Amino acid sequence: xxxxxxxxxxxxxxxxxxxxxxxxxxxxxxxxxxxxxxxxxxxxxxxxxxxxxxxxxxxxxxxxxxxxxxxxxxxxxxxxxxxxxxxxxxxxxxxxxxxxxxxxxxxxxxxxxxxxxxxxxxxxxxxxxxxxxxxxxxxxxxxxxxxxxxxxxxxxxxxxxxxxxxxxxxxxxxxxxxxxxxxxxxxxxxxxxxxxxxxxxxxxxxxxxxxxxxxxxxxxxxxxxxxxxxxxxxxxxxxxxxxxxxxxxxxxxxxxxxxxxxxxxxxxxxxxxxxxxxxxxxxxxxxxxxxxxxxxxxxxxxxxxxxxxxxxxxxxxxxxxxxxxxxxxxxxxxxxxxxxxxxxxxxxxxxxxxxxxxxxxxxxxxxxxxxxxxxxxxxxxxxxxxxxxxxxxxxxxxxxxxxxxxxxxxxxxxxxxxxxxxxxxxxxxxxxxxxxxxxxxxxxxxxx
Amino acid sequence: xxxxxxxxxxxxxxxxxxxxxxxxxxxxxxxxxxxxxxxxxxxxxxxxxxxxxxxxxxxxxxxxxxxxxxxxxxxxxxxxxxxxxxxxxxxxxxxxxxxxxxxxxxxxxxxxxxxxxxxxxxxxxxxxxxxxxxxxxxxxxxxxxxxxxxxxxxxxxxxxxxxxxxxxxxxxxxxxxxxxxxxxxxxxxxxxxxxxxxxxxxxxxxxxxxxxxxxxxxxxxxxxxxxxxxxxxxxxxxxxxxxxxxxxxxxxxxxxxxxxxxxxxxxxxxxxxxxxxxxxxxxxxxxxxxxxxxxxxxxxxxxxxxxxx
Ligand code: SF4
Ligand code: SF4
Numbered sequence: 147x148x149x150x151x152x153x154x155x156x157x158x159x160x161x162x163x164x165x166x167x168x169x170x171x172x173x174x175x176x177x178x179x180x181x182x183x184x185x186x187x188x189x190x191x192x193x194x195x196x197x198x199x200x201x202x203x204x205x206x207x208x209x210x211x212x213x214x215x216x217x218x219x220x221x222x223x224x225x226x227x228x229x230x231x232x233x234x235x236x237x238x239x240x241x242x243x244x245x246x247x248x249x250x251x252x253x254x255x256x257x258x259x260x261x262x263x264x265x266x267x268x269x270x271x272x273x274x275x276x277x278x279x280x281x282x283x284x285x286x287x288x289x290x291x292x293x294x295x296x297x298x299x300x301x302x303x304x305x306x307x308x309x310x311x312x313x314x315x316x317x318x319x320x321x322x323x324x325x326x327x328x329x330x331x332x333x334x335x336x337x338x339x340x341x342x343x344x345x346x347x348x349x350x351x352x353x354x355x356x357x358x359x360x361x362x363x364x365x366x367x368x369x370x371x372x373x374x375x376x377x378x379x380x381x382x383x384x385x386x387x388x389x390x391x392x393x394x395x396x397x398x399x400x401x402x403x404x405x406x407x408x409x410x411x412x413x414x415x416x417x418x419x420x421x422x423x424x425x426x427x428x429x430x431x432x433x434x435x436x437x438x439x440x441x442x443x444x445x446x447x448x449x450x451x452x453x454x455x456x457x458x459x460x461x462x463x464x465x466x467x468x469x470x471x472x473x474x475x476x477x478x479x480x481x482x483x484x485x486x487x488x489x490x491x492x493x494x495x496x497x498x499x500x501x502x503x504x505x506x507x508x509x510x511x512x513x514x515x516x517x518x519x520x521x522x523x524x525x526x527x528x529x530x531x532x533x534x535x536x537x538x539x540x541x542x543x544x545x546x547x548x549x550x551x552x553x554x555x556x557x558x559x560x561x562x563x564x565x566x567x568x569x570x571x572x573x574x575x576x577x578x579x580x581x582x583x584x585x586x587x588x589x590x591x592x593x594x
Numbered sequence: 595x596x597x598x599x600x601x602x603x604x605x606x607x608x609x610x611x612x613x614x615x616x617x618x619x620x621x622x623x624x625x626x627x628x629x630x631x632x633x634x635x636x637x638x639x640x641x642x643x644x645x646x647x648x649x650x651x652x653x654x655x656x657x658x659x660x661x662x663x664x665x666x667x668x669x670x671x672x673x674x675x676x677x678x679x680x681x682x683x684x685x686x687x688x689x690x691x692x693x694x695x696x697x698x699x700x701x702x703x704x705x706x707x708x709x710x711x712x713x714x715x716x717x718x719x720x721x722x723x724x725x726x727x728x729x730x731x732x733x734x735x736x737x738x739x740x741x742x743x744x745x746x747x748x749x750x751x752x753x754x755x756x757x758x759x760x761x762x763x764x765x766x767x768x769x770x771x772x773x774x775x776x777x778x779x780x781x782x783x784x785x786x787x788x789x790x791x792x793x794x795x796x797x798x799x800x801x802x803x804x805x806x807x808x809x810x811x812x813x814x815x816x817x818x819x820x821x822x823x824x825x826x827x828x829x830x831x832x833x834x835x836x837x838x839x840x841x842x843x844x845x846x847x848x849x850x851x852x853x854x855x856x857x858x859x860x861x862x863x864x865x866x867x868x869x870x871x872x873x874x875x876x877x878x879x880x881x882x883x884x885x886x887x888x889x890x891x892x893x894x895x896x897x898x899x900x901x902x903x
Contacts, residue, residue: 208806209765210783219770219780279765279780279807283745286764290745297744297768388738388774388872536776537869538729541714541897544707 168586169329172579175424176330179576183423190569197562200555201276209279211555217540218533218550223277225525226560229408230270230567231304231380232401232521236409237263238311239373242366251437253589254429254581258416260315261580262409265570267308267376269563274300276559296386299379307372314365316344320358321584324348337577350584377405384528390467391532394460400452407445407492408521414438414514416571418507420580429581432506439505442517446496453492471535479549480531487527491520664797664817667759671798673751678841679814680754680856681828682865683728684881687835689888690715690726697830698730701815703787703802708779710812711827717893724893725883728836730827731756731777731812732868732876739769739778748809754841754877755816757798760808769809774872778811814838824849833888841877 179187204211214221237259244252275281291298323345330338348354381401384392394400417438421430460468461476475484495513498504504513530550534540540548552560574580695709704710711730717723733756740748740756747763750756758769770778785792785804792803800817801810815825823829824847828838831849839846839856847853859865863881870876 208781208783212782215782216770216779217776219767277766279767279809280763283762283764286745286747286762290747290762292744292746295742295744295768297742297766301744383768384771386742387772388874389771533771537774538714538776539716539897542712547707 165587169325169583171426171428172581172583172586173326173329175575176326176577176579183572183576187569187572190565190572193565194562194569197559197565200558200562204276204555204559205281211553213546213550213553213556215547215550216543217536217547218530220277220529220533221550222526222552222556222560223273225529226522226563227270227273227277228380228401228525228528229522230266230273230563231376232405232408232525233412233518234263234266234270234307234311234409235373235377235402235405236413237261237266238307238314238369239406240410240413242314242369242373246363246366250589251434253585254426255413255417255434255438256585257315257318257580257582258420259409259413260311260318261571261574262412262416262567263311264308264315265567265574266412267304267311268570269567271304271308273560273563296379296383300376300383303372303375303379307369307376310365310369310372314362314369317358317362317365318582318585319578320345320348321350321355322579322582324350325583326578340577374402377401384532389532390465390535390537391471392528394456396452396455400456403445403449403452404521404524407442407449408518410438410442410445411514411517411521414442415511415518418511418514420575421507424575424580426581429586435507435510436502436505439499439510442510442514443496443499446492446499449492450496453488467535467537471531474531474535475527480527483523484527487520487523490516491524492517664795665799665820667761667798669799670757670816671749671751671759673753673755674816674820675752676842677753679733679819679877680839680841680846681730681733681814681825681878682837682846682856682859682881683878684835684837684863685725685727685883686881686886687833687888688713688726688728688883689833690891691832693830693832694728694827694836697826698812701818701826702800702813703791704804704810705786708810710777710779710810715891715893715897723883723886724891725886726888726891727880728827729775729777729868730878731773731814732775732874732878733814735875735877736873738772738774738874742768742772744768753816755814757813757816758801758809758811759798760801760805760810761796763805763808765807765809767809774869774874778809780809781806 212221212223241252241256241259241263245256275284278284287298287301291301293299323341327338327341327345327348330341378398378401381397385394385397387393414435417430417434420426457472457475461472464472474480495517498513499510504510534548534550690713692713694711695713698704698711699706699708702710711728714727714729716725716727733754735750735754737750737756740750743749744766745762745764747760748756748758748769765780767780770780781804784806787802787804794803796803796805797817799813799820801813804810815823818825825838828836828847829849834848834850834852837846837848837854837856837859839853841856844856845853846856846859859881860879863884865879865881867876867879
């Protein structure tokens with residue numbers, strides 16, 4: 147049977163492709179890893195190892211090896227934690243909403259987004275342990291846990307979200323696993339065994355399909371409140387304190403809006419890389435990029451709305467403690483970073499993506515990279531300047547307490563986490579098809 | 595709770611002369627009152643306050659070095675029964691000498707840059723006078739720090755004191771982020787302390803030996819208060835600017851041993867708490883810097899964001 151392959155706005159005459167080609171195309175990255183792929187994986191592992199060594203030094207000498215001191219008592223570990231949570235929110239959330247609403251064009255993007263979500267939520271959960279002064283006592287959280295503490299809320303929602311998004315990813319993977327088990331050859335025994343085990347006896351009969359559909363639907367619904375709560379609770383870590391700049395009722399939705407933008411940016415980067423590296427141009431097309439670009443503009447505008455609430459309204463009333471911080475952000479020592487971040491992470495993308503030409507894969511991916519960098523910097527700006535502007539003046543303390551710039555150990559560890567998330571996505575896409583084959587075929591059949 | 599050889603009685607009875615006399619002590623020097631109470635007239639008996647707040651008379655011999663055992667964790671978490679500690683700092687007397695900070699650092703074996711009580715130079719407004727502002731932990735009655743602790747490592751006791759159990763703290767530093775008064779410090783590296791201090795038994799009440807990766811702060815000195823002494827900063831303040839005592843008893847005492855009514859002092863002098871609108875309900879009260887008995891500090895712009903002029 148032949149299927150039209152190009153998802154477009156139906157102005158072009160669709161090309162056609164048969165099932166075997168689809169399978170062939172989507173299984174290719176699993177069958178063989180080229181030299182470039184190997185170098186990529188090796189460099190990621192190397193960065194992770196450097197990070198592991200840095201963490202070893204930190205364990206040995208204490209958090210003294212970081213640049214955190216008594217005023218900036220949280221640094222890039224915490225801001226990266228917020229960043230990872232932000233990126234992970236979207237994968238699952240967008241997937242589930244678009245799935246529930248039956249947005250057909252989204253089919254080939256779903257698994258990319260879900261993989262990004264799982265990779266980043268794992269990093270979020272681990273980097274918080276790296277930030278702890280006494281990781282050896284992490285189990286106190288269970289033996290002496292206090293549910294009144296927002297940290298416990300975070301532990302609960304992050305772990306629930308991790309489990310649910312893993313299941314989400316796994317369920318939609320089942321048909322592919324069956325296919326891998328039956329069709330792959332010349333793969334190591336452990337790998338085939340793994341497929342067999344994970345496929346849970348999937349045959350693709352009607353009963354199984356119906357059951358799977360139902361389960362996926364259930365998880366789709368379950369994951370929406372969870373995804374929103376992981377980032378809302380993370381915002382509450384800050385909003386529940388009395389610090390000017392954090393103690394804001396706007397924080398929950400502001401964080402969620404920011405996460406939508408950042409995560410969509412990450413999905414676009416993923417789309418581009420997979421399209422190019424795995425030659426998936428037939429499945430991830432300009433049409434998808436164009437749609438994601440429009441989505442970005444929409445999300446950017448929502449984010450801008452919350453930014454106005456977060457910065458301009460307090461600046462208007464200028465309560466003294468708040469004004470000191472905002473003055474630093476708008477005009478003072480943090481101002482370069484602040485305006486740079488706001489421009490590359492929000493203002494410019496929204497304006498540029500209004501133009502059709504900018505929504506082509508390459509320019510849009512560049513924009514998305516800036517959005518993601520902006521997202522990381524923005525979280526830095528949310529965490530650190532606030533800590534450096536306490537109510538009481540900073541007087542007569544060692545110089546190192548009065549400012550913050552991450553030490554090489556902190557930078558190495560954060561880079562290692564980012565590499566680890568990329569490594570997870572890479573290895574996942576080398577073991578499993580990054581586009582759901584069954585989903586694509588089903589989608590095509592629906593169209594006919 | 596593990597008992598190590600000592601009888602319960604001996605372990606738990608600590609000398610606490612400071613607050614035993616109640617109103618009778620008002621006006622008398624506290625340290626004198628304590629010494630008198632301890633030696634007594636008959637020689638063999640002595641009045642002490644037990645851990646659970648009862649006043650008992652015991653043989654003088656029963657109070658030996660054993661009685662200086664540190665409070666157990668359970669005792670340290672509960673607090674001294676029947677007490678509610680407060681501090682009043684008279685800004686009109688503070689001349690910024692920093693002796694309180696020194697005394698505190700000496701007692702708790704902390705390095706010079708860790709100022710559990712820190713003397714700030716303040717100037718609130720272009721037109722108002724500059725003043726010195728000693729700031730310990732406020733032992734807030736609605737403490738934002740203990741609220742957020744995920745493992746109950748920092749807690750509020752019945753006697754009003756907020757302490758940290760550095761054998762339980764996981765070092766998340768959420769309490770530092772939550773404290774609006776920058777009262778908390780972190781042991782980023784291996785604590786700098788003498789080896790013999792490091793070998794001492796730990797109790798949240800005395801806050802030492804310090805432990806890497808945990809939080810510390812002003813503890814209102816309950817370990818010496820149990821022995822009937824005043825906190826280090828109070829005894830260390832030559833200007834008599836700091837008063838400490840029991841709110842229930844309505845008696846607070848300064849370095850010279852002058853004991854006055856807490857309520858009257860605060861009432862007569864328009865006492866206030868710092869940043870009251872945050873709702874943290876501090877237990878440290880300030881008397882405004884009116885009729886200063888010291889030369890004003892010179893506050894420059896570089897001294898900090900809250901200072902003008
Ligand atoms: S001053 Fe800070 S550390 Fe002390 S009780 Fe209040 S909030 Fe907690
Ligand atoms: S740093 Fe320690 S005392 Fe402070 S909130 Fe975390 S566990 Fe509690």
